[in-house]
Amino acid sequence: MPIEKSDLLQGTLDMLILKIVTLGPIHGYGISQRLRQISKEVLLVQQGSLYPALHRLEKRGWLAAEWGESENGRQAKFYKLSAKGKQQLKKEEWNWNRLAGAVASILQTAQ
Amino acid sequence: MPSWRFSFRKRTLDPQYDSELRFHIEKLTDENIAAGMTREEARRRAVLEFGGAEQIKEELRDVQRIPVLETALKNFRWAWRFIRKSPSFSLVVILTLALGIGANSAVFSAIDAVLLRPLPYPEGDQLMRLEQFHRKVQAPLGRLAPARLEDWNRMNSTFQAITGYYTEDESETSGILPEKVTAAFVAPRFLQVWGVVPELGRDFTPEEQRWGGPSAVLISDRFWRNRFGADPSVLGRKVTLDTSNKFSCAIVGVMPPSFLFPDRDADLWIPTPLGGPYTENRDVTWYLTIGRLKRGVSLQQARADLATVQAQLANAYPKTDADLGVSIEPLKETTVGGVRSSLWLLFGSVSVLLLIACTNIVTLLLARAQQRQHEISVRFSLGAPRVAVVLQLLTEAFVLALAGAVLGLIVAGAASKVFEFLAGNLPRVDEIRLDARIVLYTLICSVVATLLCGLFPAICSTRGNLSNSLAKTGRGQVAGRYPLQWLLVGVQVMLAVTLLAGGKSRRRLCWMANKPQTS
Numbered sequence: 001m002p003i004e005k006s007d008l009l010q011g012t013l014d015m016l017i018l019k020i021v022t023l024g025p026i027h028g029y030g031i032s033q034r035l036r037q038i039s040k041e042v043l044l045v046q047q048g049s050l051y052p053a054l055h056r057l058e059k060r061g062w063l064a065a066e067w068g069e070s071e072n073g074r075q076a077k078f079y080k081l082s083a084k085g086k087q088q089l090k091k092e093e094w095n096w097n098r099l100a101g102a103v104a105s106i107l108q109t110a111q
Numbered sequence: 112m113p114s115w116r117f118s119f120r121k122r123t124l125d126p127q128y129d130s131e132l133r134f135h136i137e138k139l140t141d142e143n144i145a146a147g148m149t150r151e152e153a154r155r156r157a158v159l160e161f162g163g164a165e166q167i168k169e170e171l172r173d174v175q176r177i178p179v180l181e182t183a184l185k186n187f188r189w190a191w192r193f194i195r196k197s198p199s200f201s202l203v204v205i206l207t208l209a210l211g212i213g214a215n216s217a218v219f220s221a222i223d224a225v226l227l228r229p230l231p232y233p234e235g236d237q238l239m240r241l242e243q244f245h246r247k248v249q250a251p252l253g254r255l256a257p258a259r260l261e262d263w264n265r266m267n268s269t270f271q272a273i274t275g276y277y278t279e280d281e282s283e284t285s286g287i288l289p290e291k292v293t294a295a296f297v298a299p300r301f302l303q304v305w306g307v308v309p310e311l312g313r314d315f316t317p318e319e320q321r322w323g324g325p326s327a328v329l330i331s332d333r334f335w336r337n338r339f340g341a342d343p344s345v346l347g348r349k350v351t352l353d354t355s356n357k358f359s360c361a362i363v364g365v366m367p368p369s370f371l372f373p374d375r376d377a378d379l380w381i382p383t384p385l386g387g388p389y390t391e392n393r394d395v396t397w398y399l400t401i402g403r404l405k406r407g408v409s410l411q412q413a414r415a416d417l418a419t420v421q422a423q424l425a426n427a428y429p430k431t432d433a434d435l436g437v438s439i440e441p442l443k444e445t446t447v448g449g450v451r452s453s454l455w456l457l458f459g460s461v462s463v464l465l466l467i468a469c470t471n472i473v474t475l476l477l478a479r480a481q482q483r484q485h486e487i488s489v490r491f492s493l494g495a496p497r498v499a500v501v502l503q504l505l506t507e508a509f510v511l512a513l514a515g516a517v518l519g520l521i522v523a524g525a526a527s528k529v530f531e532f533l534a535g536n537l538p539r540v541d542e543i544r545l546d547a548r549i550v551l552y553t554l555i556c557s558v559v560a561t562l563l564c565g566l567f568p569a570i571c572s573t574r575g576n577l578s579n580s581l582a583k584t585g586r587g588q589v590a591g592r593y594p595l596q597w598l599l600v601g602v603q604v605m606l607a608v609t610l611l612a613g614g615k616s617r618r619r620l621c622w623m624a625n626k627p628q629t630s
Contacts, residue, residue: 028131029138047135048167055174060496072141076134077127095492 013045013053015096018081018089021063025078027070028054054079062088124175128168136161182499186506193507194514200479201511204472208515208560211468213522214461216553220526222454223552224543230443231369231542233306238442239413241273241400243421243435254396257383259432260298262424263400269408269416272300275398276380278373285351285359286338294352294379295372301380304403305372311335312346312364315382319363322386326360332368334378350379373399375541393431401442414439446538460610465556467606469563470599476508476564477596480572487572501569508565509557516557523549571595 020026020034032050035043057063062085070076081089136157143153194201229235241263242253255263255275264273275298282289299320302308309329319327328350330338339345349359360381371377389395404413417437424432480487490500524545531540 027134029135032135047132047161048163048170051132051167052170052174055171059174070134074134074137075130077131 011092012096013049014057015089015092016043017050017053017057018062018085018092021079021081021085022089025066025068025080027076027078029076031079057085061085124172125168128171132161132164132167136164182502183506186503187510189503190507190510194510197479200475201514204475204511205514205518207468207471208512208557208564209518209522211461211465211519212512212516212553212556212560213519215458215465215556216519216523216549217526217529218454218458218461219552220523220545220549221530221537221540221543222458223548225447225537225539226451226454228542230446235443236441237271237404237406238304239270239402239404239410239439240442240445241402241417242438244438246434246436253399255398255400256393256395257298257385257390257397258393259424260398260400261385263417263420263437264300264402266420266423267413267416269405269413270402271405272303273400273402274298274300274304275400276301276373277397277399278377281352281379283338283350283379284353284357285349289353290338292334292352292378293374293376294381295377296381296383298383298398299385301382304401305370306403307367307370309364310367311343312362315363320382320384322384322390324384326358327363327382328360329364329366329380330362331366331370331378335365352379352381371541393428402439410439410441450537463606463610465560466563467603467610469560470603470606472511472560472564473567474596474599476568477571480504480568484572491573497573500573504569504572505561505565508569509561512557512561512564515560516553519556520545520550520553523553 016035017031020031020038023034026034028047028051031054032045032047035045054063054065058065058079061082063079064082064085065077065079067075068078136154139157139160140150140153143156144150146153148156230238232238241255243255243259244253254277257275260273260275264270267273276295278293278295281292281294283292284290299315299317302314308314310332312329315327315329316324318324330345330350335341335345339348345362345365348362350362351357351359366380383397384390402413404410414437417439421432421435421437425435487500491497526543526545530537530543
């Protein structure tokens with residue numbers, strides 16, 4: 001069953017976007033495709049959540065954006081990770097892993 | 112979207128949003144065509160799938176918005192909560208600032224009234240004090256003979272009018288009990304020079320200013336109220352002066368309460384008639400001399416002009432006028448010049464006092480921020496940008512400073528009484544009062560105090576690795592955390608020493624101001 005954005009933890013989408021963008025400059029459409037493919041159709045991110053999130057991250061300085069030509073010759077806005085964003089991603093990954101580990105160990109012990 | 116929300120950069124980015132979103136829709140369309148749909152169908156499905164583009168655009172605009180008012184209100188609410196949560200801490204800070212800001216505003220109100228404002232007469236900057244001096248002896252003779260005053264007034268081309276006066280203490284004996292009054296004997300054109308008209312009645316007529324003409328007197332508002340009970344039919348009644356030789360004069364007018372010249376004790380203004388037997392003597396020294404410059408005439412022009420006039424008089428009357436020179440100074444300068452440096456020094460001292468108060472508060476706020484490290488870290492980890500946290504901490508400092516400033520205004524409001532008590536003979540002391548300028552100054556003080564006290568602790572406490580401080584479970588040790596706090600203590604000691612050194616000069620001011628002024 002696909003998980004929609006409302007079910008995602010607040011802040012998790014930001015982390016996922018930062019992670020996808022580490023692979024290289026990419027536009028919004030590409031990000032939504034990658035999220036879907038990599039999560040094997042589990043995470044379906046609505047455009048209504050994706051674009052505000054992208055702009056928020058850009059405004060915070062975690063993403064850098066520039067306009068460029070896409071693979072089909074049209075103008076598109078490409079996002080890439082800034083140095084600040086890289087740090088933030090590291091921090092968020094660390095926090096996430098800690099949380100996930102904690103939740104997992106609770107689930108295991110309570111079995 | 113509440114419409115009262117202030118927005119910046121609202122629409123300028125719209126074309127960019129459009130093309131970014133359009134690109135996404137086009138890619139979805141391409142995808143649908145590849146899946147075998149017709150172009151129209153593919154486009155329709157893509158738009159459907161994409162959802163409300165307008166709504167997304169509105170959200171993108173929201174990201175760029177800085178909701179100034181909303182954030183400010185929220186910060187103020189939090190600040191208020193913070194103050195209520197720790198009343199004793201807040202009270203200490205507010206009282207400290209109230210003293211610091213209050214003392215500062217009080218002295219500023221004195222500086223404003225005494226030094227900065229023009230004299231309380233219409234176009235008071237045109238008023239000049241003129242003196243004659245002996246060129247060879249270099250001793251000021253100061254006071255002018257009536258004949259020479261008339262010569263100066265007639266022959267110059269830079270003054271609208273020149274007049275003079277001298278004061279004498281008299282007994283006024285028209286009432287049941289004699290009363291001691293200060294009478295100013297004035298040369299012609301007296302009110303014309305001041306640019307003031309009587310509140311009741313009229314100025315002297317030319318006849319009243321001539322030898323043998325009818326007697327006349329203008330009385331002060333205070334004398335009118337005390338002696339005549341503010342009787343509106345006082346005009347025409349007689350005042351009798353009985354010190355050296357008894358004479359009566361008829362009241363022709365009452366001056367406005369703001370007219371306090373030569374000083375606030377003056378009750379009567381009586382014309383000294385021209386053409387009397389003694390007024391032709393060029394050796395007498397009677398009048399202190401005041402003139403009003405013509406519009407647009409500079410002090411240098413007036414000095415050159417009067418020097419020429421006096422040179423002509425030296426030719427005409429070599430015996431009496433040959434060695435005389437003329438000095439001209441702005442009346443304001445001769446009135447307040449003596450206390451200028453003392454007042455600025457006092458202002459410097461209270462500013463140092465405010466600085467000491469601020470460093471104290473910086474130390475308090477730093478200690479306080481230490482306790483709140485956890486709260487600040489939590490806020491960071493929830494995604495608050497540093498600027499927002501700093502702004503919120505500054506708002507807290509500002510609310511404290513504002514409360515201090517309001518209390519300080521009460522202190523400053525009492526300042527005029529304090530100055531009258533401590534420095535009763537300070538010139539223009541009765542013009543010191545609280546007004547919009549002082550309120551504005553106090554507000555500026557509170558903003559400066561906010562930045563001085565708040566900025567540094569706010570920046571310090573939002574620095575550093577937040578995930579570390581979040582992970583830390585134990586309480587941080589306060590002692591030794593900030594070598595800075597030692598620096599602050601050092602600064603305070605330094606300021607206190609400066610203040611002590613300045614204290615000596617402040618005592619001198621009080622002594623000077625209490626000394627009876629001789630004009």
